[in-house]
Amino acid sequence: MFINLDKALILIEQSRYKLAATEIERQLAIDPNSSFAHALLSICLIEMERDREATQAAKRAVYLAPDLSDTHYNLAKILYIQKQLKSAKKAAQEAIRLEPEIADYFALLSVIQLAQGDRDRALSSAEQGLNLDAEHVLCLNLRAMALLRLRRYQEAQTTVDAAIFQDPENTAAYAIKGWVYLYCGNRDLAERCFRESLRLDPEQEQARTGIVEALKLKYSLYNFVFNYKSFSSQIHIYLRIVFIGIFMVLSLLNWLFLLIPFSMLLIEITQALFNLLLRFDTQWRSLHVPTH
Template structure:
């Protein structure tokens, strides 16, 4: 599944387009502050922190320096220190817009978007003509699924700075979400004509072309983005998806994922719930009207097959990338683990199914195929949840299901265990629990995948 947050991570990178607030008194500018800002622009945040602290030893009440230090601390992964420093900046200079902007960046990185929205709103109230602040407001709106507000904020940023790279990219993202893909493409082509060496614009153009199902052109832009910036994770993810989209089956799944991504979170849940109840209605109709059953059965099979495909296509096609000359280098560690674990469930399931079919559809091998096949679903979902308690929770659910399913198989598979015996009853009870819990786990997984834990 392609996540919205992956699209924004490159744009929310601490320090991007950072510049000294024009309201800072020149009397406060020391050589330490000048070096700190230069190091920060270069991404050398360890050195920047040291210089900021030496400056603050001379100017302990410099609100701007505290705010800039907060952004470097954020880049170093010290989120709690970054928030405390940003709040210190606001305490020293409540009327300095840059201090509120720094706090907004920290809060956004900590997945506290409502608070970040409030902080950037205060920065804009104090300095309404700042393109950076409008651009960050657009990023937050995109992150919260508010496409029209994101477009409006990005266009406000461009009104003050028509060449603002981040604002142009955010505008293109918002246009894609609103279904205006041709306008998004034109925006990015203009940005690339202005600066053909910008990795961010190349990566964004690649994703826009994927939305337009132009896989080959998308791959060109992803490769160029990675040439310009080898660590660009967004371009790497895009390249992986573009390679897999060369398979017509996965191309359909990717199209579905990208379409779902353009919906609001509420609409996505509505689609999932509506699909489930639609499936139940078709099933009830088939049972109450036997004459219609043969015509409705293909619909039911297609629904189940597509549902399974949306859950398993990503890890299974990632497994195939292990044998691709480029794809195997583009997979991240999480993707590799997800692929290995899911394949470890799917292969035994297919093997057991083959044994059952080879035995004339007799025996209990079908039970093993069912257990391993259903177990693949929660296992695949583990690495689709964000790191932190959502992933641990999903991992715990998958582990409980694995223990239950394997225990049921240990009891039921031996041919000399009658199903009517005490052990047989226990095995059937475990299997029944496993089936119900597997069904429930899919709804829990959908909820957990949408959770972004506060950091």
């Protein structure tokens, strides 16, 4: 009876999402009220970049099985991929309410909270997941990331070392450790961690971005730009916009206030110039890493 779903699961594991979707639709023709089939279909559709249909399928799964935590968890993932963070957070919290003993649910909530810039709550969620499963690698990574963003570097390093101990091929953990070293001013060790992460996974985005920053930090002047970016990242984007807006208004009253937004613009220009300069670096060219 469920042979179509069995085929679909195998096809999903092989990343053959279009064929998997076809098998799932065949199953839905037989059993249109299968919440599991709708949830599986949403996974295929989001991978096929059919976002609206993916959301509809995930919501249909929730409608058919509102008391099943997995349907809410799946909806949260689908919404997170689409950067609908507020709705994703609500769905993840509902999954936790229904079944509060699953570390994966807290990990997803932590991911969403980090994306929202809520570092303290992201740390709390990751730690709640670790209370349920002390060896949960994703929760360890997320705890380290939250601590990194809170500038609690020593704790972040201890946590990321625990993640690597649990999984020596944890590419994300090496990337996070690289960023810890970078913010602590140890460029050589940071670059070594980023290279190890890229060795394990050449597409690891945090490591790709990090190694570009490490290469630019060879130039002393860029240290000021890097430190400014680190400081400004601690301030919510909306507050930064308000801050610049206030100085622009004040500049109409006194030209000296123009120095603030002008200096910020100058830093952005300097960042772009260093990205251009990096293209002449032989190490960067050998990595084929795009600058941002």
